[in-house]
Amino acid sequence: MTTKVWRRRAVGEAPRGWPAHVHAVVQRLYAARGVSTPDGAEHKLARMLAPTLLGGMDRAVALLRQAIDEDWRIIVAGDYDCDGATGTAVAVRGLRLLGAKHVGHVVPNRFVHGYGLGEALVASLQPAPDLIVTVDNGVASVAGVAAAHARGIRVLVTDHHLPGDVLPDADAMVNPNLSGDGFPSKALSGVGVMFYLLLGLRAAMRDAGRFPGEVPDLGVLLDLVALGTVADLVPLDFNNRVLVEAGLRRMRAGRACPGIAALIDVSNRSVASVAATDLAFAVGPRLNAAGRLEDMSLGVACLLTDEVAIARRYAEQLSAINQERREVQAGMVDEAERMVAGMSHVDAVGVALFDPGWHAGVVGLVASKLKEKLHRPVLAFAPAGDDSDELRGSARSIPGFHIRDALAEIDARHPGLVLRFGGHAMAAGLSLKTVDFGRFAAAFDAVARTHLDDERLQASIHTDGELDYRDHTLDLARQLRHAGPWGQGFPPPLFENVFECASWKPMGSRHLRLQLRHTQGGAPLDAVMFGVYDGTPPPSRLRAAYELAVNDWQGRESVRLLLTHMEAV
Template sequence: MSVLQLRRRESRGAPHGWPDAVHPVLQWIYAARGVLEPGQAEHRLARMLSPQLLGGMAQAVDLLAEAIRDDWSILVAGDYDCDGATGTAVAVRGLRLLGARRVDYAIPNRFVHGYGLSAAFVASMQPAPQLIVTVDNGVASVAGVAAAKARGIKVIVTDHHLPGGQLPACDAMVNPNLPGDPFPSKMLAGVGVMFYLLLALRAKLREQGAFGAAKPDLSSLLDLVALGTVADLVPLDFNNRVLVEAGLQRMRSGRACAGIAALVEAGRRSVATLCASDLGFSIGPRLNAAGRLEDMRLGVECLLTDDVAQARHLAGQLDAINRERRELQASMVAEAEVMVAGLGHVDAVGVALYEPSWHAGVVGLVASKLKERLHRPVIAFAPASEDDTENLRGSCRSIPGFHIRDALAAVDARQPGLIERFGGHAMAAGLSLRTADYPRFAAAFDAVARELIEPERLQAVLYTDGELPPGAATLALARQLREAGPWGQAFPEPLFDNLFECAGWKPMGESHLRLQLCDPRDGAVHDAVMFNAYHGQPPPSRLRAAYELTINDWQGRETPRLLLRHIEPA
């Protein structure tokens, strides 16, 4: 019997006002997510929050308008993850659309410059630009901004990460998560913050008559905004769903930029039926792999080119790097599982793991896999670089209810100087420390986790939307569910749980299962698959399954199929 608990979501109210065409199952799925009426599912761009609600916007817009008017050299300082890469591409493309003629970008090398706008990164900028605009970083770059100012460079910070105790002395900062910022949604990704800044800048320039009767079309950037938002795992609140849905519609209609179209092709996804999970599990990882193992400039160049052949060439390189990343990740995860198994049982509530041979670019994926297995917060460490074994880089992944960045702040407050630098979100963060201090940090992190995590939170729970009624697992409903999202972080994909009898099964490949599941209520038999679930043993003859209702498109023929996420004997 699995230790995983299945728990059903409760409705947050009674759905009302839905047209008959909306399946009743979809109505109660929406209700469980707080969407009770049709208007709350209308993800039209006209319902986006206003850019003017973001704090710091006026100062940033005025400075950018001056830079464009006076033809300054502008350098976009990005980040080496998918949010940073898409945000960099949005900034470069958008500023050029709005009239900036001297725009370039730079991405820090994680092994040389560290994270964000560091002093070393600023020193590498030769010649010095007149203006730096950060994307997806900068709120913690106190030293980096100071180094830029010392060189006479003006700095605009656009970020969405939580601030520390001291803010950098930049010329302007746009970040919805600054204390007291009035923007109603705190969930924007870095690429979303940059897109909002461009919208406000366009409005300012239009007031000044910069475009005449024309109006540059910033909607052409929404495919990039959607990709970065989904890949960064920010919660898909209403405003983010508006942005993601608009971007997905652009992709499905064949209007994606050449780079995204090439990445979709490399991932063997269908453009016509592209959904948010494709962005998160296929397209995003191919971009992220460049930043983990190589140079994220490769990814940004893929997103900036308008040449289809060049985009395909770059996407092929990214695909190859991603295959290498998967192999390295599998090896590191296997080593981490051996380490955990060697403990017999995991005593730590806050788990820290370190292996000198690990790659700093992949430890976040190791932490994520181990967090899922252990259902407790995990930090995986690796040497800062091949040439620097005296310092470690760690990547953290957390469980619901435990704010990992706040936990690092608590460790830092109790033992000043132990952590050299840290930053992040509630569910993911990063840090650096000296290798010699790893044992002391591991103990301190575990102590904080023990204080803040209630024992019941260490029990893995899978929330479902309850039983699918007899006869409801149809192709029509599967299509509605696919089109109804965008589903994602904090707005989860519909997941059902039912009792079934296993009418047949066979291995699929080396580790997958294909099953025929009979619903005992009406005798209907459903085709089902479960990936990475076959370990040489047959599935239970009677089982409870948690599953998604999906579509199997085989040789152009669509049929409904159950994608099993969990099974246990019934």
């Protein structure tokens, strides 16, 4: 494996006041992430930020109250990723809980309608609804909102993406990232914004005496909120950790909606011990696969059904699509790696790749894989359609390079080169003319060179330091699984140690299974490393970065090291 710069996270303020049953290593891990006292890990729903702090709430709530009071036909317009699918399900289920009688949904097909609330999607709505509520999109849908208004349709935009220079003329808009919005957390996902809007709507209806009996319980939606938040890779700040932890508790208690329960089951994960990492690496990808290769309507249907048997059938279909996605992705990544190896401009800082045979739904995953391999910002492009003269690209970035701002800089330097773009600091999407790919690739590299120096282009691995051999215990592994919740911005614990390799063998065609002996002593430890075996034996003495995990095999739990990087020492 390639050499990386090893860096250790600073512990920060010394932990204090923790209960005796919380392992000292767990306390240290929290402190390294800015949480030095137990209250910083008390993810109680009562401590989440108030919905009243979110800008645009009053206007949006008033619009939804009118829609419910007057029995408007409401269409929820989602997005074709996991955040959009869960947000759509939250919106439909939540609005029905609060009394809306005519709620439907639509999800754009990326190959037919493009991204977001576009003109084509609006035109497809027959008959025209009274109100469109967007979820996880809309802040850039200037033309789509105008097309809706031309048909007499009101539009409520809920989104979390960064706004462009021009906002759509929506009837109401809720987005914590709008300029001037004072909401303390800018990290809400699309599903999180929708959940907050429903909380605000319920509060207004309750204050107006609309619930003479029991107030509807929106907590039933938290499993969906947790899944969408984790899968969208938004930073898990305290507020998002509150939402995710509440959703995980609901899942572990056996109260997840049938669709999520089925997706966990077909992923060979345990509902009773499900963790945020399971949502990120097993459940989320199965939902995302539908939007990448086919139609996310299947994913939304899985999340909306209340029939266990139907949910299981949907989950199995999604799992099969995900397997197909993995095969397509593997082929595209191999092609991309060969392409990079054969480049004459291998010194490119910003890497842009295009192949006419690539699948537009999978280019984001290709960009992500290449970004990890090259430690460079990467853009991967595919044809927008069979007869299209446009390309659709997906970007993934590295720390220190805000990819959405970089695209805005290119747009300012070369007006008209980029047709459409949007996204976040670490991921973005865009469209451009096929004939302009070469010009764009040069412009992207030029902008990357102005912002990235040699130090930032050096791949680093951040660990939580060494783990004493006596701490390789099942008790600590269990505590780590249920601590956190870990994710983007609140990274999973990663330890480093020097080991002797007592034995090893291939596992499948690309994986390794090893027995590692800690240099300090102790019994050999079972370890695995995925996707790295190329026929070369591992070093006899190695430095490894690893997660301390629980291996649950046929109902028996044991400690296993999940290696993410190793080097000979």
